[in-house]
Amino acid sequence: MLSNLIFYKSRKNFLNNNLAPNLNLNLDKNKNSNIPEEYLRKSIACLPNLSELEVVRHYTQLSQKNFSIDTHVYPLGSCTMKYNPRAAHRLASQLGFLNKHPLAHPRSCQGFLACLYELQEILMDLTGMTGVSLSPMAGAQGELAGVLMIKAYHQARGDLARTEFLIPDAAHGTNPATAAMAGFSVKEIPTNSDGDVDLEILKQSVGPKTAGIMLTNPSTLGLFERNIGKIAEIIHEAGGLLYYDGANLNAIMGKSRPGDMGFDVMHMNLHKTFATPHGGGGPGAGPVLVNDKLKPYLPIPVVDKDAHGKYFFKNKELVPGSIGKLSAFHGNAGILLRAYIYARLLGREGLKRASEIAVLNANYLMVKLEQAGYTLGFSNRRGTHEFILTIQKEHKEFNISALDIAKRLLDYGFHAPTMYFPLLIPECLLVEPTETESRRELDKFVEVMGLILKEAQEKPEFLKGAPYSLSVKRLDDVKAAKDLDIAWVDR
Amino acid sequence: MPFIPHSQEDIASMLEVINLNNLEELFDEIPKNLRAEDFKNIPEGLTEQEISRLMLERAAQDGMDLNFIGAGAYQHHIPWAVWDIVSRGEIMTSYTPYQAEASQGNLQLIYEYQSMMASLMGLDCSNASLYDGASALAEAVLMAVRCDKNKSLENNLNGHVLVLGDLSPRYKEVLETLVTHQKIKISYLSSEQVQNLNNLKIWESLNINAVIIPQPSFLGDIQAVDDLVDWAHQENSNKKKSLVIGLVNPIAMSLLKPPGEWGNNKNLELNGVDIACGEGQSLGVPLSLGGPYFGFMCCKKNWVRQMPGRIVGRTVDLDGKEGFCLTLQAREQHIRRAKATSNICTNQGLLVAAGTIYMALMGFNGLKQVAMQCHLNALSLKNKLENLDQIKIISQGLFFHEFVIELPDFISASRVIEKMAEQNIQAGFNLGANQLLICSTEVHTPADHDRYVSALSYILQELQVERVLSQESVLC
Numbered sequence: 001m002l003s004n005l006i007f008y009k010s011r012k013n014f015l016n017n018n019l020a021p022n023l024n025l026n027l028d029k030n031k032n033s034n035i036p037e038e039y040l041r042k043s044i045a046c047l048p049n050l051s052e053l054e055v056v057r058h059y060t061q062l063s064q065k066n067f068s069i070d071t072h073v074y075p076l077g078s079c080t081m082k083y084n085p086r087a088a089h090r091l092a093s094q095l096g097f098l099n100k101h102p103l104a105h106p107r108s109c110q111g112f113l114a115c116l117y118e119l120q121e122i123l124m125d126l127t128g129m130t131g132v133s134l135s136p137m138a139g140a141q142g143e144l145a146g147v148l149m150i151k152a153y154h155q156a157r158g159d160l161a162r163t164e165f166l167i168p169d170a171a172h173g174t175n176p177a178t179a180a181m182a183g184f185s186v187k188e189i190p191t192n193s194d195g196d197v198d199l200e201i202l203k204q205s206v207g208p209k210t211a212g213i214m215l216t217n218p219s220t221l222g223l224f225e226r227n228i229g230k231i232a233e234i235i236h237e238a239g240g241l242l243y244y245d246g247a248n249l250n251a252i253m254g255k256s257r258p259g260d261m262g263f264d265v266m267h268m269n270l271h272k273t274f275a276t277p278h279g280g281g282g283p284g285a286g287p288v289l290v291n292d293k294l295k296p297y298l299p300i301p302v303v304d305k306d307a308h309g310k311y312f313f314k315n316k317e318l319v320p321g322s323i324g325k326l327s328a329f330h331g332n333a334g335i336l337l338r339a340y341i342y343a344r345l346l347g348r349e350g351l352k353r354a355s356e357i358a359v360l361n362a363n364y365l366m367v368k369l370e371q372a373g374y375t376l377g378f379s380n381r382r383g384t385h386e387f388i389l390t391i392q393k394e395h396k397e398f399n400i401s402a403l404d405i406a407k408r409l410l411d412y413g414f415h416a417p418t419m420y421f422p423l424l425i426p427e428c429l430l431v432e433p434t435e436t437e438s439r440r441e442l443d444k445f446v447e448v449m450g451l452i453l454k455e456a457q458e459k460p461e462f463l464k465g466a467p468y469s470l471s472v473k474r475l476d477d478v479k480a481a482k483d484l485d486i487a488w489v490d491r
Numbered sequence: 492m493p494f495i496p497h498s499q500e501d502i503a504s505m506l507e508v509i510n511l512n513n514l515e516e517l518f519d520e521i522p523k524n525l526r527a528e529d530f531k532n533i534p535e536g537l538t539e540q541e542i543s544r545l546m547l548e549r550a551a552q553d554g555m556d557l558n559f560i561g562a563g564a565y566q567h568h569i570p571w572a573v574w575d576i577v578s579r580g581e582i583m584t585s586y587t588p589y590q591a592e593a594s595q596g597n598l599q600l601i602y603e604y605q606s607m608m609a610s611l612m613g614l615d616c617s618n619a620s621l622y623d624g625a626s627a628l629a630e631a632v633l634m635a636v637r638c639d640k641n642k643s644l645e646n647n648l649n650g651h652v653l654v655l656g657d658l659s660p661r662y663k664e665v666l667e668t669l670v671t672h673q674k675i676k677i678s679y680l681s682s683e684q685v686q687n688l689n690n691l692k693i694w695e696s697l698n699i700n701a702v703i704i705p706q707p708s709f710l711g712d713i714q715a716v717d718d719l720v721d722w723a724h725q726e727n728s729n730k731k732k733s734l735v736i737g738l739v740n741p742i743a744m745s746l747l748k749p750p751g752e753w754g755n756n757k758n759l760e761l762n763g764v765d766i767a768c769g770e771g772q773s774l775g776v777p778l779s780l781g782g783p784y785f786g787f788m789c790c791k792k793n794w795v796r797q798m799p800g801r802i803v804g805r806t807v808d809l810d811g812k813e814g815f816c817l818t819l820q821a822r823e824q825h826i827r828r829a830k831a832t833s834n835i836c837t838n839q840g841l842l843v844a845a846g847t848i849y850m851a852l853m854g855f856n857g858l859k860q861v862a863m864q865c866h867l868n869a870l871s872l873k874n875k876l877e878n879l880d881q882i883k884i885i886s887q888g889l890f891f892h893e894f895v896i897e898l899p900d901f902i903s904a905s906r907v908i909e910k911m912a913e914q915n916i917q918a919g920f921n922l923g924a925n926q927l928l929i930c931s932t933e934v935h936t937p938a939d940h941d942r943y944v945s946a947l948s949y950i951l952q953e954l955q956v957e958r959v960l961s962q963e964s965v966l967c
Contacts, residue, residue, distance in 0.1 A: 005815050006851055015856045019570050021864040021933040027856075032867055035889055039713055041748050046610040047855040055851045056572050059844075063581035065596035070580025072593075083494050084584050087539050093574070096550030101560045102781030103920055105912035108556055110778050111549030119602045125532040137622040137782065138837045140824075148672070177824035177834035183672045186829045224520045255518050257527045275494075279841025280597040281587035281801070282620075285784035299668070316664075324668035328563050328625035328661045328770070329781025341546060347536025348529070350493040356514045357495050357502075363517060364505045382520045410593050415586075421825070438496035439505060448638050465809065472814040477591070480806035480818040484795070486616055488606040488805075 006058050007488050011050035018052060020396075046490050059344025065471045066280070067415045073367075073441050077386045077418035077430025078172070078220060080250045080272035082358075085342060089277065092337040094356050102329035106312050113311035116303045116333070119340040120287075126351065127266060129289035133298040135331035139247065142267025143178040143214070148323040149265055149290065149297040150212045156296075156321070159239065162211035162243045166235075168197050170422040172245060175214045184211055191424060195223040195378050197231060200407030206238035216245040217261065218252070218384035220422045221377065222362070222430065232262025241265065241293070246286075249273045250434070251359055251385035254352030258289075265290045270343055274339035285335040296321035301330055357435035358385040361442060365433055368446040373453050377425050386432035388425055389417075394453070395427045398460040401425045405452055407474060408466040412448040493536075532571070540702045550600035554915060557939055559872075561893045561930025562709070563624065563659050564781065565773045567742070567861065568934055573775045573848045582844055587837070588803075591816035597840065598815035600913075601803040604847040608787055611744055611850075611858075612767040613751025615792035618800035620785040620838040624770025625662045627786025628738055629669035630799045630833055631768045634790075635701035635734045636675055637832070638765065638797050650675040650700045653733075655691075655719050656682040657708040660833045662738075675700075682708040686715070688722060695727045701734040704764070706750070707743060710928060711869075711886060711893030720754040720764065737764040742773045742786065743891050745855060746862035766790045775849025776842050785839035785846060796822065799833035854886075865892035866931035872931045879944065885926065893933060898925040902954050910950045916943060 017023060024333045050058075067074065074081035100109055120132045136142035147165070155358030165179040168189045181189040185206055192198045197215075217225045225231070234240050235242055244258040244266030250273045258266045270276050270285040278284075290298060300322045301313035313330065317320060346354060366387040391402045394480050406416030406429065414481045433442060455463055467473065497505075502514070518526075537545070558566050577583065581596065588594030588601075605617040621627040636650035642955065645757040651674060667678055684690045702723045706716050716737070723733045737750030744750070754762030790798055796819065804818030824831040853861065869892040876882050876896060886894035896919075898907060904921045911918035919927035931940070 003554050004599070005606075007606070014854070015860075016852060016854055019620050019852055020857050020860045021568065021685065022860065024869075025860055026798040027859055028862055032870065033863065034870070035713065035747070035866070038717070039747055039889070041744070041746060041752075043613060043749070043752065044614075045607065045745065045749075045855045045858075047607050047850050047853070047858065049854045049856070050851065052570075052572055052852060055848065056576060058851070059576045059600065059848055060579070062599055063576070063579050064596075065599075066581045066585045067590070067593040069580045069584035074586065076586060077893055079586060081586060085494060087542060089578065089583070091543060091546040091550075093578075094546070094550035096553045096555065097780050098777035099555065099558070099566065100553060100780045101556070101558050101566065101778050101917055102564050103560050103562055104556060104558070104780075104917050105908060107909075107912055108917070109553055109780060111552035114549060115546075120608070121532050125530050128527070134668045137626070138835075140834045140837070141622065141626075144669075144834060146867045151672075157576035173823075173825040173828050173831070174834050176829035177827070177831040179674070180829040180831075181834045183674075224518075226520055226522065229522060229525065252518075252527075254530065255527055256521045256525050261525055270618070277583040277841065278586045279583055279839075280585045280594070280600075280844065281840035282837035282956070283839050283841060325661060325664040326626070326668055327782065328621050328659065328665060332782040334777075334779035335783055341542055344492050344534070344537050344542050344545070345539065348533040351530075351533065353495060354493045356517065357493070357497060359517045360497075360502065360505055360514060363509045363511075363778035382517065389781075406590070407592065410590065415593060418592050436494050437495065440719075467592050471595050472592055472812055473808040473810055475591050475808050475814045475816045476806050477816050477818065478817050481821075483806075484793070485820065486602070486605055486802055486818065487609045488602070489610075 005488055006048050007046060009054060009058065010050055012049065014049035015053060022129060037427065055287050072413060072415050073437055073445060074415040075417050075431045075433050075445065076415060076431055077432040078247055080432060080434055082275050082434040083436035084275050084277045085345065087345065088338040088341040091341055092334055097337060110311055113303055115337055115340045117305060117311050119336055119343065120303060122343045123268060123287055123289060126253060127289050128257030131290045131295035132287055132291050134287045134325050134336050135265060135299050135301060136286040136288055137327055137332050138282065138284035139267055139269045139286040140174040140178060141326055142288045143174055143245065144181060145288045145299045145323060145326060146243050146265040146267055147178055147182040149294045150243065152293055152297040152321065152323055153241065154211060161208055165211055166205055166210040166213040168215065169424050171214060171216060172220060172247060175245060179214065195221045195381060196225055196227050199227055201232060202231065202234055206234060206240065210238045210240040212241040212243055212390040214243040214245060216248055218248045222384050222387040223378060223381050224384055228261045247272065247386065251355060253355040255355060259291060265294050270335060270339040275342045276335045283332045283335050285332045297323050299323050299326050354435045361433040361435060361437060362386055365431060365442050369449055372450045373448055374449065377428060381478055386430055389429045389431060390425055391427040391429065396458050398456050400456045400463050402429050402461045404463040404466065405429065408452050408463050409448065410467040411469045414445055414448060555664040556915050556917050557942065559929050559931060559943060560917045560920050562928055563770060564778055565775055565930065565932055566778055566934055567851065569775050569777060570852050572852060573845050576848055577841060577845045583841060586818060595815060598803050600631060600844055600847055602805055602815050604843050605803060607847065607850045609789050611741060611749065612789040613749035613763065614767055614789040616795045617787065617789040618798050618802050620771065620787055620843045621800050621835065622958040623782065623784045623786045625665035625823065626669065627768040627788050628662055629666050630735045631766045631788060632666065632670050632675060632701065632712045633673060634797050634799060635736055635766055638794050639700040639734055651698060651702060652677050652701045653694060653699050654679045654703045655685045656714050657710045658675045658705055658707045659709045682710065682712050684715060685719060688718060688938060691722055701736055703736045703738055705738040706747065707740060707891040710895055711890040713747065713889040713891055716753045717755045724754065725768055730821060735764040739767055740773060741769060741771060742858065742862050742865065745858040746866065751906050766792060771842065771846050774846040783842055785838055785842035797832060800835055801838050861933050868931040868933065868935050871895060872929065872943065875940055875944045879948055893928055893930040895922065896927050896929060899956055900925055901950065906954065907950060911946060914946050916946055
C-alpha cells in the first residue's frame with residue numbers, strides 16, 4: 001500500500017530553522033537549566049522534520065481532497081451548512097482579540113466583552129428567553145447544561161423523585177446520551193403517522209417521575225410540531241419542564257420563538273444558525289437560554305455590565321445557584337465573536353429573511369424532487385428548512401440504498417444529504433439546502449438527482465460502486481474497525 | 492445583508508412552483524398564537540464597512556498586552572503558515588467527515604494528528620480531540636472509572652478518584668459540574684503533600700479507581716511522577732491497583748519524560764499512565780479570551796474502546812488504495828444513544844488542524860527548543876524578581892515555565908494586577924491574598940522581563956508610599 005502520510009516525507013535530524021525560537025540553545029547540555037537528568041525525555045516523538053514549504057504543500061494538497069461549503073453545495077440535513085461570511089472570520093482574527101488571555105484584567109477586554117454582552121441581548125430577543133449563558137462549547141454541552149439546570153430546579157424544590165426524561169424517537173442521538181450523562185433514565189415517545197408527537201402516549205407517559213421533555217421544533221422530520229402548545233401544557237401540568245434543542249432554529253427566526261412556545265430552556269447551535277465555520281467537525285458554540293424559572297441555575301460565567309457601563313464576568317459568587325463551569329474559561333469566545341459579527345451584519349430584518357428563504361428553498365426543492373420521481377417522507381405536510389426523502393421504494397425495486405444515492409451525488413459534485421437519520425424513517429435522506437444557495441444550484445441538484453434515479457433504474461449495480469471520481473473509492477470501514485490502525489508508528 | 496442570492500423574480504417563480512402566493516404562507520403550519528412579533532432588541536443590519544469599523548475599534552480598544560499569565564492558557568509564537576492553511580475554505584468550511592470519500596483531507600490530517608499526539612505522549616492511541624483541557628479531564632475521569640469497573644465487573648456507578656498534585660481551581664469546578672452527577676467522588680492532595688509518599692499511606696486502604704497526576708502542576712512545579720505512578724500501580728490492601736491519568740502540558744512533554752514512560756519499573760511495559768489528557772491550546776492555537784481550544788486524550792491500546800470522542804482509522808478503498816474513515820463509531824451517541832461513552836458529538840476539528848500543522852512545522856526538535864526557551868525564560872524572570880527586596884519567591888523546587896511569588900503582606904495581588912494592567916502588562920494569575928502565579932514563554936525577550944520587573948518595582952514603591960501616607964494621616 002503506497003502511503004501519502006507526512007511521516008514518509010520526513011528526514012532525520014532536520015530542523016526548520018526559521019521557526020526555532022533560539023538556534024544557540026544547546027538542548028543536550030544546558031547549564032542554565034536545573035532540571036535533573038531523570039526528569040528529562042530521552043525518547044523521540046514521531047513529529048516530522050520538514051521545511052515550511054513541504055508542510056504547506058502537504059496540507060494544502062490534503063485540503064483539496066475535502067468537500068466544503070466554499071467549494072460544494074452541502075445540503076446536509078440538520079447541520080445548516082450555510083455560507084460562512086469572510087468578514088466574520090477576518091474581523092474576529094484581529095490580534096487585539098487573538099492575543100487576549102482569558103484571565104486578563106477586564107479593563108483590557110472591554111471591546112471583546114461588549115460584543116459578547118450584545119450577543120447575549122440578541123439571542124434572548126431571538127428566542128423569547130430572559131436569561132443566557134454563552135459558555136457551552138457545542139450543542140451537546142448546551143444540552144447537558146440545560147438538563148442539569150432542570151435537575152437543579154427540581155432539587156431546589158425538594159422534588160427529588162423526577163428521574164425520567166421523555167424524548168421523542170425522532171430526536172438527535174445527543175438528546176438521550178445527554179440525559180443519561182446527567183443521571184436520568186430515558187423514556188422514548190413515539191411519533192404518529194403525521195409526524196407529530198403522539199399526544200395520547202405522551203399523556204400516559206407523564207407522571208411524578210417526569211423531569212422534563214427534550215424536543216426539537218421543527219422536528220428532525222423537517223416538520224413544525226403543531227401540537228407544541230398542548231405538549232407544553234401536558235408536561236407543565238405533570239410538573240416537568242421543556243427543553244428545546246435549537247438545531248433547527250434556522251427555520252423559524254422572526255417567525256416563532258421557543259420562549260413563546262412554552263419551552264423553559266434551550267440551546268442554540270451558533271455554528272449552524274449563525275454561520276460560524278464548522279471546521280471539519282468543530283469548534284461549535286452552544287449557548288443556553290432560559291426563562292425566569294431557570295435563571296438562577298445558569299452555567300457560569302455570564303457577561304454583565306456594572307453601573308458605570310463596564311463589562312465583567314459574573315462568577316459563582318454572583319450566581320450561587322449555578323450548575324457551575326463547563327469549560328476552563330469562557331467557552332469558545334472566538335466563535336461567539338464570529339456569531340456576533342454575523343448577527344450584526346444581518347440585523348433584525350436579515351435574520352428573518354434568512355429563515356424565509358431557507359424555508360422557501362427547502363419547499364421548492366421538495367416539490368421539484370417529488371416531480372422528479374422521488375418519494376417524500378411526508379407529502380401532505382409543509383416542509384420547513386429541511387425535508388425527508390425515502391428511498392424505500394427504489395430499495396425494494398432495484399436493491400439500491402440511500403447510501404448508494406448519497407455516494408453517487410459526490411461524483412456529481414454535491415455533498416450528500418444526511419443519511420439514515422432520523423432513525424424511524426427507513427432509507428431516508430434529510431435535505432437542507434439553506435438560504436445561501438441560489439435557485440440555479442437547486443435546479444442543478446434536482447437535475448442530478450433525476451439522473452441518479454435513472455441510473456438506479458437502468459444500472460443499479462453501477463451505483464453500488466460510487467463514488468468513482470474522488471481521491472478514493474468507497475472505503476472498507478469494516479476493515480478499519482477490525483484491523484484497527486489509528487496511529488502511525490515508526491518501525 | 493443575509494447573503495441571499497435570490498432576485499425578486501427567483502422568489503416569485505419559486506413560490507409559483509410550490510403554489511403559494513407569498514413567503515408568509517410558508518409558515519402556515521405555525522399556530523397563530525405562537526407567531527412572533529417583531530424583534531425589539533436586535534438592531535438593524537450593518538454593511539460590511541460599518542461592522543468592520545466597529546470591530547476594528549473594539550480590537551484596538553483592547554490593545555496589545557505584554558502577557559505573563561498562564562494558568563492553563565499559554566501565549567506562544569504561532570507560525571503564520573498555521574492559520575493561513577487552517578483558514579482555507581476547504582478546511583474551515585467543511586463538516587464532520589461522515590462522508591469519508593469527500594473528507595479525505597481532514598481524515599488524513601486527523602490520523603496524522605492522532606499519530607503525533609500519541610507519540611508525543613508516549614502512548615498507543617489518541618482520539619480526534621475533545622472540547623478543551625478541563626472537559627478532557629472530566630471525560631478521562633469518566634473513562635477511567637468505566638475501565639476500572641469493566642475490569643472488576645462491578646456494576647455500580649460509584650467511583651473515587653484521587654488527584655496527586657495541585658490542580659487548577661477552574662478544572663476542579665468543571666470536574667464538579669461534569670463528573671459528580673455520575674456519583675464519582677474526587678479527593679485532592681497538593682503537590683507539597685505528595686512530595687512525601689508517606690502522606691499517601693492513608694489512601695492505600697481505600698478503593699481508588701484512578702489517580703490524576705498533573706505535570707507540571709497548576710503552580711508550575713515539575714512533579715516526581717515516576718514515584719507517584721509506582722505508588723498507584725502497587726496493589727493496595729484490597730489487592731487492587733488504580734488506573735493513572737496524566738494531565739500534561741503538551742509543549743513540556745517534548746522536554747520532560749512523557750506520561751507513557753512514567754514509572755521506575757525495570758519492565759518498561761508495566762510503566763506509563765493509562766490515559767493522558769490536557770489542553771492542546773499551546774500547540775498553535777491563539778489565546779482568544781479562552782477559546783476555541785482543543786482538549787487532547789491518549790490512552791494505552793487496551794482501553795481504546797472505552798475512549799470517548801471521534802477516532803479516525805486507516806483502511807483501504809475498493810482498489811486497495813490507502814484511505815481514512817471514522818472508526819469504532821459503535822461507542823458514539825448517534826449509534827448508541829443513551830448508552831454511548833459520552834454525549835459529545837463534535838471534536839474541535841479546526842483547532843486540531845492548527846495543532847497538527849504547528850507540530851509538523853516545528854518538528855520534535857523545534858518543539859523541544861520552544862519548551863527549553865520557555866523554561867529558561869521563566870528561570871531568568873524569576874532570577875530578576877529575586878533581586879527585588881519586597882518579593883519572595885515561593886516556588887523553591889523545579890518548575891517548567893510558571894512560578895509563584897509573594898508580595899508584601901499589605902499589598903494584595905489584585906491591586907498589583909490592576910496597576911500593572913493600567914500599563915498594559917498582565918502581571919499573572921491571582922492566587923488570592925498576596926500571591927501571584929507568573930508565566931514566561933518563548934515570546935518574551937530580556938527587555939520584556941526588564942519592563943515587567945521595573946513596572947512591578949515602581950508599583951510596589953508607590954503602594955508603599957501610599958501606605959505610609961495613609962498611616963501618617965491616621966496619626967494626624
